Every structure is written in structure tokens, then in C-alpha cells.
Amino acid sequence: MLIMAIPIKTREEIRIIREACKRASQIMEALQEKITPGIDTYTLDEFAEKMISKLKAQPAFKGYRGYPKTICTSINQEVVHGIPSKGRILKEGDILSIDLGVKFRGYYGDIAATFAVGKISQEAKKLISTTREALYAGISQAYAGNNLGDISYAIMSCVEERGLSVVRRFVGHGIGRQLHEEPEIPNFGFPGQGPELKAGMVLAIEPMVNAGDYEVEILPDGWTAVTKDGKLSAHFEHTILITNKDPEILTEFNYG
Ligand code: MF3
């Protein structure tokens, strides 16, 4: 088996990635303010694209493997990679996952969060809070000397203890010079397994959690992933830095 080459970032690279991530967080915070019944996902995308260029950065997703938009907007049973569009209007009770990648001076930052549209059900609230908790449970294992599997296992346990399921089909990833670098970061696994974490690694950890079964399928648009059973799904993502002390969350923002 090949030893995986997980890039260790220099101080200078980290400085730029931090700037990319700061922009991603600012945009996510601004998008959060816009989420209300009646707005369409096209408008959110347009806003994000304008703000990215104001911040002297570029969309990371637009053109990536042919993806047509700046953000991904996934509503209710949509898991990830929903494409913003004009007819797609948010309504009271929906949950909306927004995923946003920013490129700044050649380096990437990646962030995602799920938001309530107006008043939502107890089931939806539990799904969202569990997914967010699972992300932070994963981050709490992101220490130099731990293994990647410690992160994966912490996420999976947090979710499964609450009777929800983690999506298997999509994973988190290393990030920096490229949007997707080594290693892949599954949201399921075993403690003590996988590569050892080292200071200077930058990781995008992104649990996707389903209220029902973990199975997903892709819609005919070639992008939108939905739950097979039609139940709700949520998604949170932070780009983090492994240090010799506590993990640094590079995409932290004021959520809620
Ligand atoms: N955050 C996701 C990821 O890390 C979204 C990228 S998919 C794209 O893969 F195609 F829209 F870019």
C-alpha cells in the first residue's frame, strides 16, 4: 500500500489559507442573514458570487468538474451539491444546506452549514444540531499524534448515538493548494486507524447526516445528491488546521 502524501503547509501558506477561510466565513455569515421564506437559491448564489469578488477572491466550485454555480444549496432531502436556480424558492419549515468554497491567492477554504428557514420541526432541529455537534466532535479529535480514524469515529459515534445516520458516499478532504487533497476524511471509521495527524495539515471535515437511512442517489442533473428514503439531511463543514496545541478552526463564524 502507498504511503499517503498529506501536504504539510508552511507558515506562509497557512497565512493565505487563513485569509481564504476568513472570506468564506464572512460570506456564509452574510448569506445566513438572507435566508428567509420567499427568497430563491439563485439570489443567494448571485449574492455570494458578488461578495467573493468584492473580497478579491474567486469561487472555488464554479467550473470545478463542470459545476455551474458559486455555492451549493441543498434543501430538505437534498444532501449536497444542490444547484442554485431561479425557480427554487425557500419556504417556511425548509432546511437549507449551503456549501461554499473560496479561492484566494491560489489557496482554498471550504465551509458548509445547514440553516432553518423560519420555524422548523423538532425532527429537523435535532438533525441540524446533531450534525453540527458531530462536526465539533470530529474537530475535538484533530490533534497531532492522533489518527484520522479518531476524527471519523468521533463523528460517527455522535450521530449514531442519536439514532441518525452518516452518509458514506461523500467524505471530507485535505485542502490548500487544491480544493481536494489527501487525505479523504470519511465520517465513519475506527479509532487509531488511518494516517497520523501532524501539525501543519489543513483538513476540511464535513459530516453529512441523514434523518433516515444513509443511502443517497444522484438526480438526473448529475449533481444533486438526495436521500433515497426522502428523509431530511444536514451538512456542516469547517476547514481546520492541525497545530501542536488545539486545532484551529479557520472557517469559524457566528452561526444562528
Ligand atoms: N464542499 C464540497 C466538497 O468539498 C463541495 C464541492 S463540490 C463542487 O467537495 F463541485 F460543487 F465543487
Ligand code: CO
Ligand atoms: Co469540502
